[in-house]
Amino acid sequence: MFRSRICDLVGIKYPIFQGGMAWVSESILASSVSNAGGLGIISAGNADPNYVREQIRKCKNLTDKPFGVNVMLLSPFAAEVAEVLAQEKVAVVTTGAGNPGKYMQMWLDAGIKVIPVVPSVAMAQKVESIGACAVIAEGGESGGHIGDLATITLVPQVCDTVKIPVIAAGGIADGRGMAAAFILGAEGVQCGTRFLSAVECQISDIYKQKILSANDTDTIVTGRRSGHPVRALKTPFTRKFAKMEQAGATDEELNVLGTGALRKAVKEGNETEGCYMAGQSAGLVTKIQTSEDIIKDIISECENILQTASNKYLQ
Numbered sequence: 001m002f003r004s005r006i007c008d009l010v011g012i013k014y015p016i017f018q019g020g021m022a023w024v025s026e027s028i029l030a031s032s033v034s035n036a037g038g039l040g041i042i043s044a045g046n047a048d049p050n051y052v053r054e055q056i057r058k059c060k061n062l063t064d065k066p067f068g069v070n071v072m073l074l075s076p077f078a079a080e081v082a083e084v085l086a087q088e089k090v091a092v093v094t095t096g097a098g099n100p101g102k103y104m105q106m107w108l109d110a111g112i113k114v115i116p117v118v119p120s121v122a123m124a125q126k127v128e129s130i131g132a133c134a135v136i137a138e139g140g141e142s143g144g145h146i147g148d149l150a151t152i153t154l155v156p157q158v159c160d161t162v163k164i165p166v167i168a169a170g171g172i173a174d175g176r177g178m179a180a181a182f183i184l185g186a187e188g189v190q191c192g193t194r195f196l197s198a199v200e201c202q203i204s205d206i207y208k209q210k211i212l213s214a215n216d217t218d219t220i221v222t223g224r225r226s227g228h229p230v231r232a233l234k235t236p237f238t239r240k241f242a243k244m245e246q247a248g249a250t251d252e253e254l255n256v257l258g259t260g261a262l263r264k265a266v267k268e269g270n271e272t273e274g275c276y277m278a279g280q281s282a283g284l285v286t287k288i289q290t291s292e293d294i295i296k297d298i299i300s301e302c303e304n305i306l307q308t309a310s311n312k313y314l315q
Contacts, residue, residue: 002014002015002299002302002303003015004165004182004187004188005165005187006134006165006167006187006188007188009113009133009134009165010039010066010091010092010113011065011066011091012034012037012038012039012065012066013037013038014037014038014295014299015167015187015188015189016033016037016038016039016178016188016189016190016191016295016298016299017038017039017041017068017094017136017167017169017188017189017190017191018030018033018038018039018040018041018190018191018192018195018291019041019070019142019169019190019191019192019193019195020041020042020043020044020068020069020070020094020096020192021043021143021144021192021196021277022043022045022046022072022144022262023043023045023262023263023266023267024043024196024201024202024203024266025040025041025042025043025070026042026043026055026058026202027042027055027056027058027059027062028058028062028200028202029195029198029200029201029202029291030042030055030059030063030067030068031058031059031062031063031067032062032198032200032290032291032292033067033195033198033291033295034059034063034065034066034067035062035063035065035291035292036290036291036292036294036295036296037065037292037295038291038295039066039067039068039092040059040063040065040067040068040291041067041068041069041070041092041094042055042056042059042067042068042069042070043069043070043072044069044070044071044072044075044077044081045072045075046072046075046076046077047075047077047081048077048080049077049080049081049083049084052069052081052084052085053084053087053088056069056084056085056088056090057088066091066092067090067091067092068090068091068092068093068094068115069081069085069090069092069093069094070093070094070095070096070117071085071093071094071095071096071100071103072095072096072097073095073096073097073098073099073100074097074098078103079103082103082106082107083106085107085110085112086106086107086109086110086112087110089110089111089112090112091112091113092112092113092114092115093107093112093113093114093115094114094115094116094117094136095114095116095117096116096117096145097145097228099123099126099127100114100116100127100130101126101127101130104130104131104132105131108131113133113134114127114131114132114133115132115133115134115135115136115167116132116135116136117135117136117138117169118135118136118137118138118158119138119140119146119147119148119149119154120147120149120154121154121157121158121161124137124158124161124162124166125161125162128162128163128164132164133164133165134164134165134166134167134187134188135158135162135164135165135166135167136166136167136168136169136190137151137154137155137158137159137166137167137168137169137186138151138154138169138170138190139151139152139153139154139155139168139169139170139171140170140221140229140231141170141171141231141279141280141281142169142170142171142192142193142231142279142280143192143193143219143231143232143277143278143279143282144192144230144231144232144277145228145229145230146170146221146229146230146231150170150171151168151169151170151171151172151181152180152184154170155168155181155184155185155186156184156185159184159185159186160185165187165188166185166186166187166188167186167187167188167189167190168181168184168186168188168189168190169189169190169191169192170279171279171280171281172189172190172191172194172281173191173193173194173279173281173282173284173285174194174284174297174298174301175297175298175299175300175301175302175303175304175305176301176302176305177189177281177284178298178299178301178302179301179302179305179306179309182302182306189298191281191294191298192279193211193278193279193281193282193285194281194284194285194294194298195291195294196208196211196278196285197211197212197285197287197288197289197294198288198289198290198291198294199288199289199290199291200290200291203265203266204265204266204267204268204269205269206269206271207265207266207269207274207276208288210233210235210276210278211233211276211278211282211285212285212286212287212288214233214278214282214283214285215283216280216283218233218234218282218283219231219232219233219234219278219279219280219282220232220233220234220238220239220242222238222241222242222245223241223245223254225245226251226254230275230277231277231278231279231280232275232276232277232278233276233277233278233282235271235272235274235275235276236271236272236273237257237261237272237273237274237275238275240257241254241257241258241275244257258275261273261274261275262274262275262277265277
């Protein structure tokens, strides 16, 4: 059986996290991943605390396995959501877009395992020093908000620096990516884009079909000028955004254009105004499967690759 420290730390069967994706990762998807042996994660995004509490309670009704909640620290509701997570005593909190320091003690006192997403060695060291039990080292190949470093360079440097377990993220969608992550020193992986094709993922059918038809060059990064780069599929929306950004549009103009774009993709399948966030691994996603089958396929492929490589090269 494929196990690592992450499995024992979090109480899961397989060291696979489902990434927290705003408007995408809700109770149905998260519970299906947890029931399949991974760690399902609800995304708080910019949602208000009432929505987050509702999703947590729905998830508790759908699974008796551990699951997590991802907090986007730039959200205007971050402080209120942080309190909800402590009150509901969720098993795991992952964080992004900032330093979770001011909420850390509250979460630790509630018995929550805090696993921040980090884009750099410095941030990994910082969150380890304030009580994180593991980190998710996420490379710029990922979808949504991204950092500068690539997964293959970020992960080993983080592994060399911290003593807590490292979960690799960014561009990982199959057993080959998982095997590579473990060779780099990671003890688990987080997959976001792969789970967009899950049967249980509640996104629009148009969104799923765009993921299935994407190739290796079908993503684009916008928002670098503002300091908040985002990776998404190339669509009329992202091309217009990039063109306006390059032409010198103001931040206010870009904010007006971008407001609600992700929701329009997820809920409506809006072809012209929707922002279809996805990682560079979208070209590896070729079929719709249940969360259970996705996890089984990744684990089986990873095990076979590691065993084959050992037999082939270690003689």
